Amino acid sequence: MWLMTLRIALRALRRNKLRSFLTMLGIIIGVGAVIAMVAIGEGAKALVKAQIASLGTNVLVIVPGASMPGGVRTGFGGVRTLLDSDARAIAEEVPAVALASPSLRRTEQVVAANQNWATLIQGVSPEFPQIRGWQVEEGRFIIDGDLDNAAKVAVIGRTVADNLFGNEDPIDAVIRIRNIPFRIVGILEAKGQTGHGTDQDDTIMVPYTTMQKRIMRITWVQSIHVSVVSAERMKEAQDQITALLRQRHRIQADQDDDFTVRNLTDIAAASSGTTQVMAVLLGSIASISLLVGGIGIMNIMLVSVTERTREIGIRMAVGARSRDIMLQFIVEAVVMAALGGALGIVLGVGSSDMIHRFMEWPVLIRPDIIAFALLVSGGVGVFFGFYPAQKASRLDPIEALRYE
Amino acid sequence: MIQVNSLISIRNLEKIYKMGDVEVPALCGINLDIEKGEFVAVMGASGSGKSTFMNILGCLDRPTRGTYRLEGQEVGSLSSNQWAYLRNHKIGFVFQGFNLLARTSALENVELPMMYNGLQSRERHRRALETLSWVGLGDRIDHMPNQLSGGQQQRVAVARALVNRPSLILADEPTGNLDSKTGAEIMELFQNLNRREGITLVLVTHEADIAEYANRQIHFRDGLITSDERSNEGKE
Ligand SMILES: Nc1ncnc2c1ncn2[C@@H]1O[C@H](COP(=O)(O)OP(=O)(O)OP(=O)(O)O)[C@@H](O)[C@H]1O
């Protein structure tokens, strides 16, 4: 019985192929757009997640300058309040802190044999990879001994290795930064791009003492990266660091901090909050397009009922009950909506794939969204098919048979 | 008194159409009994109420007043679902204009009534084929109505009316759209149905020679029966 009804519905839709297709178009476009947009949104979300992971877990960053209520810092760049001794003090005196590393960074032109490459030079301590979740792929990282004598050693990222050395082995090769020769002691494992498209592997790490003395010629550090022992103790660590630094910097009770302790996870989480807003927006677009698509189906079903009044009369005359007629038209509306939903899914998945391929945006297609889209479009069919179907089922057989 | 054995028993049947404020009486108090196995021809001038009467017999329309018993059951008190059941199981209807589903094969047109009584598709198929062969269209099963002649279309319609083995077949001017030769062929079909299968037939016609196939002739005038004659023979 159900199979039969389904076949009748499919046949009726096939009879007016173009009309059925145009009617489905509303649902097709609606579902397609939603699938594609959700895929993009989810892709962005997954990227933020990966980014949080790549920041290292439970990381705090201390930068010079006070933070304003809106999170805006003042005096960035000109403030010279953070010292490497602050980093050491934090690591040793704050119980909630596991590791700390000073950080200095500047973009420099790097020369190796006959190759030239501008990249980000970072001055760090041996603890840095552990804090930020880096791995050394080949060779070694900076060691404490390198710090003591401001050794001219460098650990290079994957991109730098590829660009300066191609297929050759960079270990023990010499590169020149500001004309100072550095020996390459290690290669960092590839980390990929950040959410903003910055290549994290386009970097060179050197001992921070070398960076201070030989490259930048400064005595302070630009930031201190800290890893906290556990996620629960982030707040505690933040407070203890603040107290410690205030004391070390001799800040009076009525004075503002001359530094800011930032939680990178919070920042990443804030950006995922934006995706939440986007999801709500997508949801409303989806409901509007499905509503419009549903009204289109209802309209065509009403036309169809009028056109097929005589058919309805004949079916009733040979024994169809009201509910048989009702079922027939609802199934027709549901088939149309679900088919539109299915085509919309194909369109959405296809266009997400195109976006991924040609615009190189991250996309993530969630199977539960697809199932949901199909379910909702079917529901739209039931909802908007109900009234026309009811109208058909309430026709008077005699009137219907006489209909011209 | 109600005759218990009658297939059809009608008492004081009235039908009044309302068109705005105007009341159009179409049937004005019909009394009639039809026994099982009868072949009844209904005649009368245009507008005398024949079609109105047939539609009520066929459970397609409700009378304004009066009672209609089919196989002893008062039809007026039944629900519309029960009416659908009667139309499906007990009554076959043949129309002047054939009323086949367009763009649907002869076979599927004949299968249509069986779609509403839960028969398995194989059984539906078998019975539709058998019935189509019986009306002489075994070689036309895949033809669409517009690929069939008027006579062939009416045969399909007869097969459709027949396929659920009803006890009553109603035909409202079944030969009205056919030439006299094709009409005669359809009438022979009906006569066979009546004589061999024992199906009760009520048939509306304007033509006296068509009415002669029946063994009872009823005349309508202005919504009333004016004559009711039995001629036990029937035309050969
Ligand atoms: N739906 C309707 N609304 C109003 N009046 C109607 C309706 N159907 C029939 N009538 C009227 O009822 C009367 C009987 O009509 P009916 O169709 O039963 O006649 P008939 O005997 O079948 O005529 P014919 O031989 O032309 O088919 C006519 O006067 C007709 O105008």
Ligand SMILES: [Mg+2]
């Ligand atoms: Mg008539």
